[in-house]
Amino acid sequence: MTKDPVGLLPQVAASLRHRRPFLWLNGNRRPIDALSDGPFGLADVHAAAARLDRFAPLLASLFPELAATGGIIESVLVPAPNLENELLGSAPGRLLVKCDHALPVAGSIKARGGIYEVLCHAEDLAIGDGLIEPGGDIRQLQSDAVKARFARHSVAVGSTGNLGLSIGIMAAALGFRAVVHMSSDAKAWKKSRLRDRGVEVVEHDGDFGRAVEAGRRQAESDPDAYFVDDEYSPTLFFGYAVAALRLKRQLDELAITVDADHPLFVYLPCGVGGSPGGILFGLRHLFGDHVHCFLAEPVEAPCVLLRLALDRDRPISVRELGLANCTEADGLAVAQASDFAAPLMRPLASGAYTVTDDMLFDDMRLLDRTEGLSVEPSAAAGLAGPRWLTTSAEGRAYQDGCAIGTARPTHIVWTTGGSLVPEAERQRFASARSSGPAGY
Numbered sequence: 499m500t501k502d503p504v505g506l507l508p509q510v511a512a513s514l515r516h517r518r519p520f521l522w523l524n525g526n527r528r529p530i531d532a533l534s535d536g537p538f539g540l541a542d543v544h545a546a547a548a549r550l551d552r553f554a555p556l557l558a559s560l561f562p563e564l565a566a567t568g569g570i571i572e573s574v575l576v577p578a579p580n581l582e583n584e585l586l587g588s589a590p591g592r593l594l595v596k597c598d599h600a601l602p603v604a605g606s607i608k609a610r611g612g613i614y615e616v617l618c619h620a621e622d623l624a625i626g627d628g629l630i631e632p633g634g635d636i637r638q639l640q641s642d643a644v645k646a647r648f649a650r651h652s653v654a655v656g657s658t659g660n661l662g663l664s665i666g667i668m669a670a671a672l673g674f675r676a677v678v679h680m681s682s683d684a685k686a687w688k689k690s691r692l693r694d695r696g697v698e699v700v701e702h703d704g705d706f707g708r709a710v711e712a713g714r715r716q717a718e719s720d721p722d723a724y725f726v727d728d729e730y731s732p733t734l735f736f737g738y739a740v741a742a743l744r745l746k747r748q749l750d751e752l753a754i755t756v757d758a759d760h761p762l763f764v765y766l767p768c769g770v771g772g773s774p775g776g777i778l779f780g781l782r783h784l785f786g787d788h789v790h791c792f793l794a795e796p797v798e799a800p801c802v803l804l805r806l807a808l809d810r811d812r813p814i815s816v817r818e819l820g821l822a823n824c825t826e827a828d829g830l831a832v833a834q835a836s837d838f839a840a841p842l843m844r845p846l847a848s849g850a851y852t853v854t855d856d857m858l859f860d861d862m863r864l865l866d867r868t869e870g871l872s873v874e875p876s877a878a879a880g881l882a883g884p885r886w887l888t889t890s891a892e893g894r895a896y897q898d899g900c901a902i903g904t905a906r907p908t909h910i911v912w913t914t915g916g917s918l919v920p921e922a923e924r925q926r927f928a929s930a931r932s933s934g935p936a937g938y
């Protein structure tokens with residue numbers, strides 16, 4: 499078939515260019531057994547989990563809200579029967595919500611990877627300078643000598659908002675100078691929240707890519723600066739991936755089986771691809787071919803769908819399709835996918851779909867009305883997933899293709915941010931425009 503000039507099938511290119519919400523199925527998904535010789539595996543996820551466990555006493559001591567869990571930052575997995583009725587209708591299966599919108603400390607999924615990467619850097623720096631012993635009590639990072647050292651060192655990041663909150667809060671808590679480079683679409687409340695915490699916020703015209711580039715350049719010229727690179731970070735990726743191990747435990751506790759008769763469908767809001775990529779990497783390695791992960795992106799910023807749908811993998815911006823990366827879903831407002839996460843996702847993801855901002859606002863209200871959960875626009879992107887899979891022609895074809903006809907699937911909608919959203923902002927969301935009847 500002839501390809502669009504950028505290397506897409508014509509229908510895919512047309513849907514993307516015309517900002518038409520659609521479900522894309524990944525023809526490059528591979529059985530997990532075909533991938534055993536990759537450079538990364540489940541051992542990397544376990545290593546990150548073990549290191550986070552080691553950091554827990556320090557987190558418990560720094561953040562009172564973590565005392566109850568002994569320093570483990572985790573969210574609940576809850577059955578959502580009312581939402582299930584709305585989204586699945588008469589289709590078989592059950593639906594749960596993974597509530598990362600309520601993750602403590604940072605209020606979004608960025609609490610997983612972001613906090614992990616800052617802690618890793620802090621420990622490496624302190625060991626490198628001979629201030630603590632490897633393997634010793636991690637709470638030594640709170641000693642006066644270590645704090646004095648950290649005060650002369652800066653941790654920087656480029657962010658549309660939530661990664662800045664996560665990195666900024668953690669870096670400041672350890673005594674680092676924290677610098678967050680923010681894109682013009684970053685919400686005002688996220689900037690002021692950071693400034694209130696003593697974080698330096700640098701604003702940039704243009705989008706997320708610009709903010710990252712500026713931060714990277716500034717940190718490169720400063721030997722006492724560390725830059726968290728959201729466009730290429732294995733540490734963020736495996737920090738996020740730990741969620742897969744924790745989710746498995748939560749499914750076990752709820753006695754939910756994952757096998758050929760009980761496939762697991764997971765819907766992940768996707769920006770640069772690090773958090774959903776890490777999670778689906780972990781889930782595919784744990785559940786093999788019985789887990790089906792779908793990425794959810796705004797019609798204005800489908801950077802991961804675009805990259806995965808290319809005939810040959812290469813970095814590419816949604817601007818090449820004439821898209822502007824303008825969306826109320828600030829957490830997903832990314833024009834170009836992570837160069838670390840995207841190639842890893844290519845054989846693992848089942849597909850991706852796009853949503854309009856109006857659909858996001860409708861689904862935010864639906865989640866609030868049915869389950870009483872309040873999230874930010876980005877975090878509502880997962881709700882469209884079960885509809886795409888159960889009611890669209892492509893979704894049904896996918897289910898037929900994996901012989902799901904007789905099975906009882908479990909659908910998990912991952913809500914990724916929102917518990918820190920101020921009340922005035924919530925009011926604005928509540929009265930935002932509606933999309934009218936959606937065509938799935």
Ligand SMILES: *Cc1c(COP(=O)(O)O)cnc(C)c1O
Binds near residue numbers: 606607767916
């Ligand atoms: C950042 C973010 C995502 C997506 O994470 P990426 O690693 O950028 O793909 C999803 N939801 C929210 C609320 C976010 O802030």
